[in-house]
Amino acid sequence: MVKRTSQILRNLRKLMKNLAFVPETLHAYIVPGFDSHHNEYLSPRDKRRDYITGFTGSSGYAVITENQACLWTDGRYFLQAVQEMDENWTLMKEGTAESVSYTEWIGKNLPAGARIGADPWLVTHSSWENLENDVNKYGQELVAVDKNLVDAIWEDRPGVDVYPIQPLEIYYTGRTWKSKVREVIQKIKAEKAACYIVTTLDDIAWLLNLRGSDIPYNPLFFSFVVVCPDGRLHLFVDSDKVTVAVRQHLHLEPGSFVEIDIRESGAEGIALDVKVELHAYEELKDFIHSMVGTTDQGQFWFSPFCSQSIVSVIPKSRRLCKTSPITLMKNVKNPVELQGILESHIRDGAALCEFFSWLEQTVDSSEVDELTAVEKSREFRSSYENFVGLSFSTIASSGPNGAFVHYKPKEETCRKLSREEMFLLDSGAHYKDGTTDVTRTVHLGVPTDFQRECYTRVLKGHIAIRNTVCPVKTKGNQLDCLARIHLWNVGLDYNHGTGHGVGHYLNVHEDPIGIHRRPYPEDPGLDVGMVISNEPGYYQEGGFGIRIENLVHVVAASTNYNCGKFVTFEDLTFVPHQRKLIDPGLLTSDEVSYIDSYHTLCREKVGALLRSLGKTEALKWLIRETEPLG
Amino acid sequence: MVKRTSQILRNLRKLMKNLAFVPETLHAYIVPGFDSHHNEYLSPRDKRRDYITGFTGSSGYAVITENQACLWTDGRYFLQAVQEMDENWTLMKEGTAESVSYTEWIGKNLPAGARIGADPWLVTHSSWENLENDVNKYGQELVAVDKNLVDAIWEDRPGVDVYPIQPLEIYYTGRTWKSKVREVIQKIKAEKAACYIVTTLDDIAWLLNLRGSDIPYNPLFFSFVVVCPDGRLHLFVDSDKVTVAVRQHLHLEPGSFVEIDIRESGAEGIALDVKVELHAYEELKDFIHSMVGTTDQGQFWFSPFCSQSIVSVIPKSRRLCKTSPITLMKNVKNPVELQGILESHIRDGAALCEFFSWLEQTVDSSEVDELTAVEKSREFRSSYENFVGLSFSTIASSGPNGAFVHYKPKEETCRKLSREEMFLLDSGAHYKDGTTDVTRTVHLGVPTDFQRECYTRVLKGHIAIRNTVCPVKTKGNQLDCLARIHLWNVGLDYNHGTGHGVGHYLNVHEDPIGIHRRPYPEDPGLDVGMVISNEPGYYQEGGFGIRIENLVHVVAASTNYNCGKFVTFEDLTFVPHQRKLIDPGLLTSDEVSYIDSYHTLCREKVGALLRSLGKTEALKWLIRETEPLG
DSSP: OBBOOHHHHHHHHHHOOOOOTSSOSEEEEESSOOOOHHHHHSOGGGGGGHHOOOOSSSSEEEESSSSOOEEEOOGGGGGHHHHHOTTOEEEEESSSSOOOHHHHHHHHHTTOOEEEEOEEEEEEHHHHHHHHHHHHTTEEEEEEOOOOOOHOTTTOOOOOOOOOOOOOOOHHHOOOOOHHHHHHHHHHHHHHHHEEEEEOOOHHHHHHTTEESSSSOOOOOOEEEETTTTTTEEOOOOOEEEEHHHHHHTOOOOOOOOOGGGGGGSSGGGOOOEEEEEEEEGGHHHHHHHHHHOSSSSSSEEEEBHHHHHHSSSGGGEEOOOOOOOHHHHHHHHHHHHHHHHHHHHHHHHHHHHHHHHHHHHHTOOHHHHHHHHHHHHHHHTTTTTTEEESSSOOOEEEGOOOOOOOOOOOOOOOOOOTTSSSEEEOOEEEEEOOOOEEEEEEEOOOOOHHHHHHHHHHHHHHHHOOOEEEEEOEEEEEGGGTTHHHTTTTTTOOOSEEBBBOOSSSSOTTEEEOOOOOOOOOOOHHHHHHHHEEOEETTTTTTEOOOOEEEEEEOOOOOOOOOOEEEEEEOOOOOGGGGGGOOSSHHHHHHHHHHHHHHHHHIIIHHHHHHOHHHHHHHHHHHTTTTOO | OOOOHHHHHHHHHHHHTTTSSSSSSOOOEEESSSOOOSSSSOOOGOOHHHHHHHOOSSSOOEESSSSSSEEEEEEHHHHHHHHHBBBEEEEEESSTTTTOHHHHHHHSSOHHHHHOOOOOOOOBBHHHHHHHHHHTTTTOEEESSSOHHHHHOOOOOOOOOOOOOOOOHHHHHOOOOOHHHHHHHHHHHHTTTTEEOOOOOOHHHHHHHHEEOOOSSSOOOEEEHHHHHHHEEEEEOOOOOOOOOHHTTTTOSSTTOOOOOGSSGGGGGOOOOEEEEEEGGGGHHHHHHHHHHHHHHSEEEEEETHHHHHHTTTOOGGGEEEEOOHHHHBOOHHHHHHHHHHHHHHHHHHHHHHHHHHHHHTTSSOOOOHHHHHHHHHHHHHSTTTTEEEESSOEEEEEEGGGTTTTTTTTTOOBBTTTTTTEEEOOOOTTTTTEOEEEEESHHHHHHHHHHHHHHHHHHHHHHHHHHOEEETTGGGGGGGTTTTTTTTTTTOSSOEEEHHHHHOSOSSTTTTTTTTOOOOOOOOOTTTTTEEEEEEEEEEETEEEEEEEEEEEEEOOOSSSOOOOEEEEEOOOOOOGGGOOGGGOOOOOHHHHHHHHHHHIIIIHHHHHHHTTHHHHHHHHHHTTSOOO
16 A cells, blocks of 8 residues: 655655754755664554655665655565555665665765764664765765654654563573673673663563563563663663562562572672662663763773664763673573473474364365464464463465565465465464474475475475584574575575574574574674574475474584584474475485484474373374374 | 894884884884785785794784884794794784784773874775774874885895796687776776776786786786776886786787787777886876876775775775775686686696605605605696696695694604605695696505594585585685584584685685685675685694695586576596595495596596606506595
8 A cells, every 4th residue: 555655755854954853954864764772673653764655664764855755675575665655755676786775875866065864863873883984985974863853743653652561580581680680790890891781672671581562572671771880770761661560570679579599609699789770761861971971980881783872972982882791691591591492382382283283174164364374373372371472473375475485464465275285384472481483384285296395405404404513603604505505406595594593582583693694793603502493495486485494402512522512403393394295205314313203202292282281183183293204 | 043123123113203204203013914915925025024023924913112012913823923033022812812903902002192103005995994993992093104114124125026027828818908908997987987906916917917926926926007997007017027028918019919809809899999008116106196186087996905005195085995896807717717727737636646656656765754745746746838836835744744734844843754644735836827726635554543534524525515506606605514514523623714716827815705614705606617725624633634625616507496597616626535545434325426436537637648648657546546436
């Protein structure tokens, strides 16, 4: 549906010249698709780029000049952008041979001396620096516009919802928030820094053992944290979200119960006391500004993803821009987190066995389409213990829809599920003890030889990753080709990464670890306790899509020789791979053994749960689907 | 041997305060180990860092302050640096947990406001920008010191040798220099640039079909080139090196024979005439400076490896810093170059068969040591057609010496070759039709089971790379793990890259292509016609070293399906892999077939040459060593 934007653009262009809003007339205004925390998913009131362009894709920049309005996005969204934007907007295609970046376009289309405005809250510090460099190359100037111009013209902008924050008990987290904060303080001290400013919301949620509901699919709450080496932790958050339970959890109530972390009983246990001080969410910048004035020792540490607006109040000589100390702590799961993740996967697997067993029985007799599949898979999951909600928007795609990697079923595109087509389900949920993300591809009728060959080659890549033994700290990028070589050998490939980090009842995409074609400069490399997805695929345009995804965790490998420390993966996901899609003739004996032993684990772990819950049909389905191949 | 540097440092520190040499007193002076062209190997008069420190390793930076003198280098050279430097120098170890970079050290050890000097000829533009950023972070200033202070105090500095430049005939190059220049001009025009400034010596040698002898092991000559879109090519070179043959080749003589490039017979053939203008080597900077003043259109294009000194005369708004347009042209070999490379490898393989056959017969009866092996392998090579010289310093290592990856035999460390130890020979040569680089590891007695297992696993990695099928433009970094997984599986690894680009009778290390653990941001990805090495290894400290290296070239792959264009590799090197070191029980049937067919090719190609030359002993050795495994 096309959005009419003429009036919106007229209003915006007026503000670009209004000195009550901008320090000087702007020649261009950049509207990025980000919020102040660089979140992957945006709350409705942060969808500024969607509001002015009409375009609702997950990736894209808008640039408005006096006479032009352009949107940059990538190949996934070309069609959608054309469908959603009116004639005011020009689509600028990224990643094509002729494509120019938006800074290059601005540089070449506006004169030297032009002033390019942007809201520094919506641009990370590292992006701002690059942007400024690019703009300066053309003799132009990047202007920080503190009042967001889109907000100023957005009449029906959604309000702020107040969702209460929830403490997550030590039974699930395995570690007190104070112990985590103390470890962060050690890292701050090692850097001789004045503080660490936490702006990434899953860092805050993980650090404080709190969860929220401010963002779709991510259990986060809007906030900032400043950790000081003296033990003070400043939490900037809307006080309406801070319930009595949260106050007790953070030891803000007199006589609050103090959790003891048994792992801290030694020297660390008698460490520095950590005290939380609450501030309003909006006060962070003033707080940092005044802290700069009152402390004269140490640098202010922030991550490259920190908003430029915050960084701008710190003098250059006192900036320490460096990967968050919390990122790696969060990536490496502790034994309690891992146990919870494993248990949540067994429940999740049981729900999926129910779903696939139900689907097989229902597909002939009644109308099952992609949207029904989305709803039904949610329904099965939601009956299990600790279920909180979905961890991302379910991808359920039948036949040719499966060839769109990021397909989401809608009324207009929704296909009926049938015995004639392949069906791909990529779905996951948050449980209080873990986050899941699993993809299975099935054929409810008779697959073609080509479909079986493709499926089996994808499976070979999936097994190759699972069984990799590699030196600790190997970056995921270095392993990516192992998932592809069996497809490459016959001239096939897939156009997405092979794996991403996954949080513990947190974001389903947890950077910077994973298995990607492109290097991730911040990737710390694989280490014991990390959780990532293993999801190669193959997509036949107009035909079908195949993806096979398990979550795996990194474990120590035992090897014949020991030239350093080696690691390998173990599966966390336990859902059978459809046997009829596997061509055993293409598998090595090691691969057959792996599948058979994986299926035995599915029976043992998920089968036991289904049996104990009396889910006989699903159990029967599971037993049949896990018969040995060999 | 320790070098005494007290007087040298006193002299240098005087100059750091002498306003005839520096614009203001310097607090520190940086001496990098590079020359004005960022060459890998330095001519003796460019070894400034060696002169002031005594340290002769290939990698390292020296920093001199009023009271301190420090050298930064990496783990390969810690021992050597300690042995070569006197008490004036502090070794700063790179790549250790406590290591600080030299800019960090300067930042923390000198006050804000300190002036840090360096010769901008010896620092590339991209390094200079990073250096300036780093220095500015600490409130310090980077000062370009135009007169090199080391040169000013270096009394016995070697003079300039005048080696004549040699034209390389079209029979070898397959393409006229004018045709190459015209292609560069097209690229300059596509960028709307005013010119391209060529500072990389192998770019110049390749572009003009000329070779020189100014640098050890690299057939290059000191020069700069400026290519202008109007067809003028300005060559800055010592006129004493420009012989009549070179003048004729460059069509500078009246009535010079004009080469016709048959591939240009079409539209391209009636293109722009290209004219060379000669200038003195030292005139480049003035030339650029005056060109900036006389042209007002277009940017000055240079590569990130261009010296800062040159870039400094170009106003920022007119700089275009971007990968050399010549790099990719040079990386992708034309059919004539490839044919020459293949033929030179057959001769090189014959020489190595002679060497190994000789070694086997001689090892018991007379004293053969590593230095003899170096000399003898050179001797065999030098008797073959088109031999010019070695392409790098031969690595010949016996037993435990093999565990040092970059080992070079010297009198002090030289071991006798024997039937008790493994022997590794990594060597190569320039022929007028191609450059070779090959490593073979042999055991002249009875290898242990562990040695055979390690050798076979290295070989499996070598075969995996050779037989990879992957999408065109796959970056070498993405394939690196294929060479390692068979070692990783048992807890072993090797601590170097797997492959590097190789020139056509040019540098044996030709960036930016190759197969590396770390990503090379400039790597254009694999394409048909590229030549790289394939050289996994394994090193057992105190025991032995194994490396197996062939050069391979990228060819189009034929695949069952065609989801895009796929490529694979073919071997260029034809020297047998020692059969007694191979454990066939560890090989798959595909791997055995590969070895047998590779050995058949060795017999066919190298065997035929040995037969025609009547080299009966070497031929007998080759036939025996290429018996089928299967």
